[in-house]
Amino acid sequence: MLPRAFEAAIPSETAADCAHCPMQRGAAEEEREGFFFTDKTRCCTHYPNIPNYLVGALLSSKGRPCAEGRRRVEEIIKAGVGVTPQGIRRPGRYELLLKNSVPDAFGRSEALVCPLLDTEAGKCTIWPYLEAACNTWFCKHAAGLDGRLFWLAVREYLEGLQTVIVQHVLLEMGWDPRAIVLKQAPRGLAAEDLDSRRPAGYERLWDNWAGCEAAFYVHAHTIASGLARADITRLGGVEMRLLLEA
Template sequence: MCEASNPNPIESVDGVTRFFRPDTKCCTYHPRLPNYLVGAILSDEDAAMAEGRRRIQEKLDRRVAVNPQWLKAPPRYTLLYQNARQAFGRTQSLRCPYYEPQGGLCTIWRYREAVCSTYFCKYVAGADGRKFWMTFKTWLTLAEIQLSRYALLQHLPDYVLNGRDKADAATVPLTVEDLDDQPPPEKEYAELWRGWAGREAEFYKACYQSVRALTSQDFENLLGIDGTIELSILKQRHEAAVAPRLPQVLKLNPGATVQWLPDGSIALASYSEFDAIALPGEAYGLLVEFNGKQPVEAVRQRLRDEKQADLHEDILLELYRHRILIDVNAPSQ
């Protein structure tokens, strides 16, 4: 969410800007690429992928955060990312290594992973849209884990059989090499890669070919019961996002951010610090009447009778999707 794309920017209530830097946008994140996606990038000979291939090969040559399952962020980067405060989209030091600053584009976009495939700073469906995309990210992440493990079993089974795929997710103290963004000791690296050491690109390409050969039934089997459950949740989230229903009883969200603007209008935000709704100032006096004690239709009728005003159902639905108005009967919003 860059300032240039917002013709009428609103100052934040705490004085801290929420706009992304134009030279980073939302790309202050280092993707975790599964082995088969790395292989797909290296196998794609399209001229449009030349820069992406070059950057991937450069990372392989450096041997930092390069293992048979993932090509991921260096440990020092991860430490900074996890401990940075209000830095997303606003610091050049965390900019993605695959981002091309000259054109503001991604050099590996064709093969982006789960996080980059599902992140948006704003959602047409508001909070329900964000829930859908976050659930989709969970499902895609599961697919990446299982497909990368399958590829490992085909080409480097000991990596899985010895539990290295689980150890990869563990949080451990940084080594001297990690602190200096240097590769691990030669012996440690060789033990990690076995016979593939020095042939990493070839290994990743082999992983891609193995995954590419899977049928849809093979894929479903790999995801198992977890995949079935996540897909069912995803379908529910999709239905809520594309076919929303206005709850019977609504209440003005006490946690919503309210900011009066110089022109007398009002900005309201709730589910996301990046997504506010602007309304005429007069509308706020109508919104406070939604206190969760009466059905929506009863409140609307009272507004028509007492204030000769009304909020159309479409407006109420939009306010609900952004959780400015909340369902008093919902266990969670």
């Protein structure tokens, strides 16, 4: 689904080694000043907005590698916080903390740790089913600023692609077009937002799929899996076509 430019080999970001996090303070750095992530947070102080079809891809996966990730996502779905037809969204309380935290909180605040991170093992439990931000973020870039700008451009494209696929899936599943494109007006956090409880109107939001959210996401994945490059070009319009053919 990526533009043809990405069919060329992309050099690995060898300096960003998640298995041996270069942003954690090791024995050699104990006496050195600098900015480091904590062992429990790493770079995962980010709650991903996971598109519906990608949630379905994870839930459809088999075997042990993502078993813990599936369990955690199923718990999130059961709780109903941030669970929408568009996908799993970060809760309002988390969004509030994220927007009002200082830059130095990134990689350090345990209050911002992603619920899908295995803090003991230091691993993402849903890898490789990552959304655009997690898929393109690196703590260090082999090409410096050029590398950072490159991955920001890839992220922008992928976020646009995610939106196109999510909207297509919802249309195919008979969703009201007005509900798909309507953006909620900014509002303060209600009691259920502050307490991380299922919001009022949850059943109305899900309509006939209420109680069957996991099945909805799996079906979304099935629809998205049938899309080809030509379909993305058609669905994404001129902007997506230019990116795909560049």
